[in-house]
Amino acid sequence: xxxxxxxxxxxxxxxxxxxxxxxxxxxxxxxxxxxxxxxxxxxxxxxxxxxxxxxxxxxxxxxxxxxxxxxxxxxxxxxxxxxxxxxxxxxxxxxxxxxxxxxxxxxxxxxxxxxxxxxxxxxxxxxxxxxxxxxxxxxxxxxxxxxxxxxxxxxxxxxxxxxxxxxxxxxxxxxxxxxxxxxxxxxxxxxxxxxxxxxxxxxxxxxxxxxxxxxxxxxxxxxxxxxxxxxxxxxxxxxxxxxxxxxxxxxxxxxxxxxxxxxxxxxxxxxxxxxxxxxxxxxxxxxxxxxxxxxxxxxxxxxxxxxxxxxxxxxxxxxxxxxxxxxxxxxxxxxxxxxxxxxxxxxxxxxxxxxxxxxxxxxxxxxxxxxxxxxxxxxxxxxxxxxxxxxxxxxxxxxxxxxxxxxxxxxxxxxxxxxxxxxxxxxxxxxxxxxxxxxxxxxxxxxxxxxxxxxxxxxxxxxxxxxxxxxxxxxxxxxxxxxxxxxxxxxxxxxxxxxxxxxxxxxxxxxxxxxxxxxxxxxxxxxxxxxxxxxxxxxxxxxxxxxxxxxxxxxxxxxxxxxxxxxxxxxxxxxxxxxxxxxxxxxxxxxxxxxx
Numbered sequence: 001x002x003x004x005x006x007x008x009x010x011x012x013x014x015x016x017x018x019x020x021x022x023x024x025x026x027x028x029x030x031x032x033x034x035x036x037x038x039x040x041x042x043x044x045x046x047x048x049x050x051x052x053x054x055x056x057x058x059x060x061x062x063x064x065x066x067x068x069x070x071x072x073x074x075x076x077x078x079x080x081x082x083x084x085x086x087x088x089x090x091x092x093x094x095x096x097x098x099x100x101x102x103x104x105x106x107x108x109x110x111x112x113x114x115x116x117x118x119x120x121x122x123x124x125x126x127x128x129x130x131x132x133x134x135x136x137x138x139x140x141x142x143x144x145x146x147x148x149x150x151x152x153x154x155x156x157x158x159x160x161x162x163x164x165x166x167x168x169x170x171x172x173x174x175x176x177x178x179x180x181x182x183x184x185x186x187x188x189x190x191x192x193x194x195x196x197x198x199x200x201x202x203x204x205x206x207x208x209x210x211x212x213x214x215x216x217x218x219x220x221x222x223x224x225x226x227x228x229x230x231x232x233x234x235x236x237x238x239x240x241x242x243x244x245x246x247x248x249x250x251x252x253x254x255x256x257x258x259x260x261x262x263x264x265x266x267x268x269x270x271x272x273x274x275x276x277x278x279x280x281x282x283x284x285x286x287x288x289x290x291x292x293x294x295x296x297x298x299x300x301x302x303x304x305x306x307x308x309x310x311x312x313x314x315x316x317x318x319x320x321x322x323x324x325x326x327x328x329x330x331x332x333x334x335x336x337x338x339x340x341x342x343x344x345x346x347x348x349x350x351x352x353x354x355x356x357x358x359x360x361x362x363x364x365x366x367x368x369x370x371x372x373x374x375x376x377x378x379x380x381x382x383x384x385x386x387x388x389x390x391x392x393x394x395x396x397x398x399x400x401x402x403x404x405x406x407x408x409x410x411x412x413x414x415x416x417x418x419x420x421x422x423x424x425x426x427x428x429x430x431x432x433x434x435x436x437x438x439x440x441x442x443x444x445x446x447x448x449x450x451x452x453x454x455x456x457x458x459x460x461x462x463x464x465x466x467x468x469x470x471x472x473x474x475x476x477x478x479x480x481x482x483x484x485x486x487x488x489x490x491x492x493x494x495x496x497x498x499x500x501x502x503x504x505x506x507x508x509x510x511x512x513x514x515x516x517x518x519x520x521x522x523x524x525x526x527x528x529x530x531x532x533x534x535x536x537x538x539x540x541x542x543x544x545x546x547x548x549x550x551x552x553x554x555x556x557x558x559x560x561x562x563x564x565x566x567x568x569x570x571x572x573x574x575x576x577x578x579x580x581x582x583x584x585x586x587x588x589x590x591x592x593x594x595x596x
Contacts (some may be wrong), residue, residue, distance in 0.1 A: 006082040010092035013109055014077040021069045032058045032065075036114045041404040045575050046121035047096075047103045048072045049592035050582075051552045052575065054404045054545040063594050071590060073099040074119075089115065100587065101125045101578075106402040118402040121578055127585060129187045154253065161255055162280075162287055167193035169580055170276055170289035172262050172517075174201040177562045178295035179245055180224050180569040183252040184577035187225070190584050193287070194249075194295075195260040195278060202245030203258075204297070205238045210325035211349040212238040214566075215341065215459040217374055219382035221566040222393050223248055224573060235370075235461075265292055265517045267558055274558060291580055294513050295562040301512035303505050305337070309483035313501070317483075320346060320504040330354035333497040335488045337480065338504030339365045339435075340455050344463035346502055347472045358473030358496055360480065360488075364436040366446055366457035367464060369426060372419045373446070377412070397571045405451060405532050405545055409444035416445040426460070429468035434476050441536050451547065453538030454530050455506050510561055511549070518556070525555045529563070551576050553591050 013035070020031055042055045048068045055061045075097050082092035090109040095102065101124040108116040123129070130136055138150070148156070161167065169185060171178045174196035185192040198204060205212075214221060214236045218228055221236065226248060228236075236244075249256050263277040263284075276287045302319045310317060320342040334350050336343050339361035350357040368377075380386060381396040391399070403411060416439045420427060430437045440449050440456075449456045458464070466472040479491045488496045509530060515523035529549040535541040546552075549561050551572040562569070562576055582589050 047119040173295035180573040201249040202242035206242035332499040334500040343504035348463040360478040361476035
């Protein structure tokens with residue numbers, strides 16, 4: 001099929017959709033049958049629902065449209081491009097308008113009917129970002145008596161914030177999530193303050209173990225507005241990442257209070273305001289934001305096991321979040337409990353420093369070589385070749401978002417089947433060493449496991465070969481019975497000498513921070529953050545089809561969660577910022593609450 005034919009078919013479909021949305025029958029099943037396949041998906045990011053939802057099947061779409069089509073006033077659908085691809089799918093990119101602002105999306109058609117539709121709100125009418133032709137002048141030419149310089153204005157703003165001027169939005173956490181959202185809110189003119197307990201923005205990276213590098217490639221990791229320069233390494237060392245985030249906060253003119261601990265937070269339903277007690281370098285202060293964002297990463301409170309005999313252990317007992325790496329462990333006996341990314345990285349770091357290290361694997365782990373992951377999984381969207389093919393970061397993000405979570409296992413199974421064949425030597429070696437390795441439920445790989453439970457995998461950057469060669473000791477499966485003064489005793493009865501025990505045992509849900517800062521009752525009302533409700537290990541049902549509580553309104557008014565990797569910080573920060581900006585300006589934001 002020619003591009004012109006694909007474009008004509010897509011245009012005809014949107015004309016039918018626009019007529020339906022403008023009619024009084026937008027939610028009627030009979031009207032949808034000619035537009036949508038029986039098994040169809042509509043993923044909406046704010047444009048229709050003012051939340052992030054995926055609707056599966058005509059019944060769900062009908063219910064949403066019956067509630068949302070009239071107030072959304074979607075119109076002016078314009079096809080930007082269309083192509084005919086595999087499986088007889090027509091893929092079209094489009095723009096549209098709603099009562100709130102401008103949107104963008106992707107549709108996939110088959111036989112004249114929709115299989116997948118993505119709609120995203122990209123801007124608010126009358127509140128567009130001051131970029132391009134809207135950029136500020138920065139000065140008024142001429143001689144103005146008593147004018148303040150840019151530096152003086154910034155210093156005055158900093159001095160007033162939290163005292164004369166209250167932040168409308170308070171973000172807890174100055175890692176990539178908090179800074180990305182802060183940058184977007186700054187551009188939109190929303191008074192925002194970011195606080196962090198550490199010394200500088202990005203120190204959450206700087207304080208990690210010395211050998212840590214990002215496992216995601218550079219094309220996947222850009223921050224909003226300020227991409228890495230084209231000489232940046234493919235995999236960013238953690239201190240280099242920390243330096244970049246510190247510079248990012250300065251360049252984007254973000255208001256950040258470091259050495260500031262959030263002590264407690266309570267919400268007044270009548271006032272619609274939070275009272276947040278903070279300790280700023282020893283000074284107790286009370287802030288009164290309308291909205292509170294927990295941007296403390298996708299992980300919650302470190303999950304530290306209660307090991308029998310811990311009080312008798314004479315060595316060092318740490319959670320992986322506390323491990324920094326040091327030459328002091330050279331020649332010492334070290335045990336690492338766990339077998340996911342952090343456990344492998346810490347074992348490799350200890351081995352490099354001359355320690356005798358043993359990994360205790362408790363359950364099977366997904367392992368994929370970094371090179372294979374880049375070539376077969378990330379590469380088509382995030383790579384130099386993708387850029388050469390015209391797939392920019394923004395385009396890649398929308399393409400990735402256009403596939404609903406329900407379909408991702410099936411889409412990724414062939415990818416990991418190919419990886420398993422290409423890297424057969426790796427998997428054979430690991431199994432021969434006694435390591436329990438798999439490629440996820442149904443062979444669906446790392447991405448699906450990450451979305452379901454945020455753990456359970458290792459992106460291999462060298463530690464697997466150390467295990468295969470026996471240079472990292474392995475006990476698998478292994479469970480700890482108890483600790484002695486200088487040993488870890490396994491349930492099998494084996495006694496492992498230990499000067500250091502690192503528990504790479506993961507983290508709880510982000511709602512753990514809400515429980516600590518706000519209350520147990522609020523945490524219970526929120527439920528877990530992250531996970532899709534797939535009913536698989538670590539991701540109990542019911543099925544939601546989107547990450548729970550992330551980047552959208554929660555059961556607690558004025559409380560938001562902004563977490564995830566760098567790509568998610570970049571992409572989803574736009575939608576959190578638009579939701580907050582709309583509320584700041586008093587615009588209607590009717591959140592669709594159906595399908596409970």
